[in-house]
Amino acid sequence: MATDTSASAPPEHDAIRKPKPQARTLQRREDVLRAAMSVFGQRGYNKGALVEVAEQAGMTHAGVLHHFGSKEALLVAMLQYRDGEEAAGVPGRAQTEGPAFLGHMLDTVEENTGRPGVVQTYTVLSAESVTEGHPAQGYFRDRLDGLRDKIAGVLAEVTGRDADESEVRDDASALIALMDGLQVQWLLDRDAVDMPRIVEKVMDELVDRLTTRHPAPPFPRPQD
Amino acid sequence: MATDTSASAPPEHDAIRKPKPQARTLQRREDVLRAAMSVFGQRGYNKGALVEVAEQAGMTHAGVLHHFGSKEALLVAMLQYRDGEEAAGVPGRAQTEGPAFLGHMLDTVEENTGRPGVVQTYTVLSAESVTEGHPAQGYFRDRLDGLRDKIAGVLAEVTGRDADESEVRDDASALIALMDGLQVQWLLDRDAVDMPRIVEKVMDELVDRLTTRHPAPPFPRPQD
């Protein structure tokens, strides 16, 4: 929250050569954030201890508190950092357009297969966030909401439907749910599910169905 | 509040009375288990405190420990109790056959809409269980595995396919993932998703596809 970074204006020549105190600080903060991802991912937020985060970042837990103020603030910072990192990972980044976005999602699923830590961080924290007064509740609510909008939009664009159609929105929700749900199964048993294969197939079917049965849903819904 | 046990003097020589003191004990244990479901559901296992469980069951935390030995054992007992309860809720119960099972699943989704507590208990604990050394890990692994088998079997039966086909198994995994994933979204925002509607539609599509394209998958997979 409070961007207490009242620090001086960042010197534009902050090359890698001269590690100014603040340049170095940024690196340390990042170390802490990475450590937080690892610890909160492996243990969850509640059980994850600041001492362990600190250790992995090479300092004491008081040092971590110095940088982030509180455990809660650290979690929030970590979540934002993770978003930024994810966005930065993609070349075209930002808002990938149309079908490319679906492809990008699939790529992510494939990549995730090689980094259970990241998957676990997301899975554990998102589920934990539904508990009473969890600090990440707003974050995940917003994230899911935004993702749903985004996917519905892309789906509409790809299939020539309207993003407001309940069928399209339902499919967006379903796609997100599928990916999240698969992660839990996969984390509990890596060999039990082939995430990329399943997601790809579902995406194909879904786009196909939406495209083929163009204007209206195929069956009348008695209840509604 | 505590020792109201002295109240109704149990008629010792009155025929079909519960012979053992365990009759009452069983009830108390059940109280504790229900309390555990509520507390662990709302706070998760790690943050859920024994004192709170105890309070809700009308005893002290030492009393809870007397019955269950440890917090971990309590969780395991709770999970088993939950299974038993769920099974008991269904009349025909045990192994519902064929298409009836899919209907039963859908009914459950519909019922769940009215009891967020139960949904939350499952959602939070299953995700939490993927963390290092979590006591419920085995439980959820087994549960998901069994459910996958069951659904694959039912799907095979309904559509005339083989339960060993990877497509059928994938669909079983996907269906479970869908339901679990939707729960997270729903718990974070009740109005964001209509769980029963989505699950019903997906089930329909899924059965339809599996039935229509009978023997073999429709398209050759270039990469594999």
Place this chain on the structure above:
DNA sequence: TCAAATTTACTTATAGGTCAGTAAGTTGAT
């Protein structure tokens, strides 16, 4: 030398588990 970074040393909570004791049964021999 000044300020930020970081440590050391505490404080304050919380929480699981142990333990001795007690009240209310239960059982068995007389």
Place this chain on the structure above:
DNA sequence: ATCAACTTACTGACCTATAAGTAAATTTGA
């Protein structure tokens, strides 16, 4: 039927970790 011997179901007090947060001292770097 009664009473001693024993068991069960607890409670209250206590112990021990663990963990977050704070304050003051110390180091480090420009």
